[in-house]
Amino acid sequence: MKNNILEKAISNALTTIGLEQEVEIAFEKPNNPEHGDVSTNIALQLASALKNSPRKIAENIVDNLHFDQSIIDKIEIAGPGFINFKFNNNYFTNQLDEILLENDSYGKQTIGKGIKVNVEYVSANPTGLLHLGHGRNAAIGDTIANIYTWLGYDVTREYYFNNAGNQMNNLVNSIYVRYMNELGDTTLEFPEDGYHGDYVIDIAKELIKDYGDELKEGNFQDRIAIKKFGETWCFDKIKKTLSKMNIEQDVFYNEDSLYKDGKINDVINDLKEVNLVYEKDGATWLKLSEMGLDDDRVIVKSSGEPTYRLPDIAYHKEKFKRGFDKIIDVFGADHIATIPDVMAAVKHLGYNVDNIKVVIHQFVTLTKDGQQVKMSKRTGKSYTLDDLLDEVGDEVVRFFLIMRGNTTHLEFDLSLATENSDKNPVFYLKYAHARICSILENIENSEIILKEKPNFDLLNSEDEINLTKSILEFPKSISLAAEKYEPQIIVEFLREFASNFSSFYHNCRIKGEEPELLKTRLHLANIAKTVLKNGLTIIGISAPNKM
């Protein structure tokens, strides 16, 4: 919690009491409300430098504070030497007038104006269906994109895919065996690292509808047809699933284009120029050991094909060349090991990797009735993201997938998610919004009243002030979520916010109060409605008028 007025006043006080060097004055919001609204530990920090006891220093500071104290209710020295400041109610309620001017756009900011951000997420190859892990990736990525958009950044939502190479060959091999099985030939062995999922059988069946047994030889041409068919089939499903989740990305970037445009060769040449590659055993190696990493890695195989690292490097270079100032990659924990390699190379090509943020999220486990549901690939029976969306709906899915910190393993409780009850945390937020709408409906001429100027000085009860403080924290929670790349921060804020509103609702009536108070509280409720609506919009959830 920052406060420029206090920072300046304390800084001046420190000079007065004889501190020579510049120090950073830290403020925080105490957990205990009795400790005021902001607190600083500066006296404790300076104890050894000033060779005095923290409490003495604190007293000295407080005695030498000179600023407009009309906003202050109380300044206290507490505990080992904290200085606690309590603002008076008007300090908070006065700020509501400004929010009134912002109206529906409260929370929107302009700090990102003119800055181009690329957020890459999902990026699953068209070799199968999306599972819950992809769902988490999608929800996190899309929400981060929303947050940055809300802050005024110029955001591009991107999906990167590869429809060539080994993974696709595996798919083709897998489909081919299933296809032959369907045609009655069961002599073929299923590939060792093939795709075991049931969907491959579905693809094979549909392949027969289109081609009959024309592809049974499995020659080069047949394989091309199978590949095309399988890729299209998977991509259609993936896009449908994402659209069901209300996700629409701007750019689908095909890895293949990097080859066609010569970008891959360019990168090899670039790397050669800075002397970071060498030939060994017929392959091209990247000298990662010279970039501070442990082992060198192959970037072009002896077969002449690049490994994934090379296009990844080229792709990131390309993002910079496309003019992005900030690059955000959302990856699952399984990609964690490959990131340092790519970053090191991009850095040595002369790009500022500080502008790349890789957001890593952990995996998802699904539980039902307290039991873990296995999502094994081996058995082929996996519970897909699409199944989940059909079962619980897009909003609950999105909410559950971002309600934990990115680095935590997420347990998706299917029983809880499907329950339309007060236990389901999504409803708590939507309910608060619907309730405000209901108030507005219940009060005669509420629309007209809201056009009149309120008198926020009338707000002074604990619940009114808490709600006001909570309203004022909304923009900060958005920028904090952006800074930390943590959608969960918005979720936590909204829960707390809805809770503050509900307490206010129970203790402060609106309907039937004196006209001035009614008007003022109605305005407060209306601002609360905007906060809920905007907060829910950011996390991809609707704010209904009725439930």
Added chain:
RNA sequence: GUGCCCGUAGCUCAGCUGGAUAGAGUAUUUGACUACGAAUCAAAGGGUCGCAGGUUCGAAUCCUGCCGGGCACGCCA
């Protein structure tokens, strides 16, 4: 074996750059509808913050070691 993530209330999880009495939801128990939506509110109980050291005025937070769970360690992506 090596690297990364996690371990906090019965369960699911917060805890910001170290701060004061470690929080929320849920579950349990108990109150509150003749008043704007009870999908709500209010209250109570519930903890060796995985274990052991260290750093310091002060550690859930930082460092080291160990234990337990997950994920990676390829000329696969």
